[in-house]
Amino acid sequence: DADVTQTPRNRITKTGKRIMLECSQTKGHDRMYWYRQDPGLGLRLIYYSFDVKDINKGEISDGYSVSRQAQAKFSLSLESAIPNQTALYFCATSDQGLAGGPMSEQFFGPGTRLTVL
Amino acid sequence: SQQGEEDPQALSIQEGENATMNCSYKTSINNLQWYRQNSGRGLVHLILIRSNEREKHSGRLRVTLDTSKKSSSLLITASRAADTASYFCATGGQGAGSYQLTFGKGTKLSVIP
Numbered sequence: 001d002a003d004v005t006q007t008p009r010n011r012i013t014k015t016g017k018r019i020m021l022e023c024s025q026t027k028g029h030d031r032m033y034w035y036r037q038d039p040g041l042g043l044r045l046i047y048y049s050f051d052v053k054d055i056n057k058g059e060i061s062d063g064y065s066v067s068r069q070a071q072a073k074f075s076l077s078l079e080s081a082i083p084n085q086t087a088l089y090f091c092a093t094s095d096q097g098l099a100g101g102p103m104s105e106q107f108f109g110p111g112t113r114l115t116v117l
Numbered sequence: 118s119q120q121g122e123e124d125p126q127a128l129s130i131q132e133g134e135n136a137t138m139n140c141s142y143k144t145s146i147n148n149l150q151w152y153r154q155n156s157g158r159g160l161v162h163l164i165l166i167r168s169n170e171r172e173k174h175s176g177r178l179r180v181t182l183d184t185s186k187k188s189s190s191l192l193i194t195a196s197r198a199a200d201t202a203s204y205f206c207a208t209g210g211q212g213a214g215s216y217q218l219t220f221g222k223g224t225k226l227s228v229i230p
Contacts (some may be wrong), residue, residue, distance in 0.1 A: 048217065
């Protein structure tokens with residue numbers, strides 16, 4: 001079984017609809033992340049969480065919200081989807097890394113392709 | 118905004134040749150990582166090099182880091198068709214920035230059989 005799973009894998013929705021993307025991991029990592037990727041661009045960080053009670057905004061959090069329901073689960077919501085949120089969304093996890101917080105490698109899910117019409 | 122900038126944006130080589138991709142960044146880093154992404158799939162971690170390291174090897178991969186020039190290179194030797202993918206560098210910053218990875222836009226590598 002995959003260590004990081006995302007559901008759904010593909011979703012087509014309409015402008016104004018509320019959408020939730022879910023991420024689960026079996027790696028036992030404390031840190032979880034949500035990114036979006038647009039064609040020809042790298043990944044941009046939306047939100048990240050270092051434990052169940054910790055939520056932080058990333059570079060492009062406007063229009064998104066997250067919930068860390070458990071160590072293993074981190075969901076991303078679009079409260080009112082708009083067409084420019086059409087993108088590939090990735091969840092990732094990492095361990096705590098070295099003391100002091102230097103970033104260790106991240107493990108990615110397979111992605112959710114979201115289309116907002 | 119993205120810190121890492123890969124160069125070239127696209128690279129096409131014959132199987133068996135070496136592929137070199139470069140990454141430049143702007144601010145001080147704690148480490149630099151390279152990831153591979155097959156078309157439309159999740160990223161896979163390849164290698165991590167810390168700011169106090171200058172070179173690192175993993176199989177057919179060789180990564181160098183020059184912190185004075187704020188640049189890194191990824192060399193794939195004896196390329197295979199299966200190496201066809203996009204390659205991204207990602208930087209882990211210092212201080213408040215140490216809790217995030219910042220990704221570049223990637224180099225798209227095509228290895229022709």
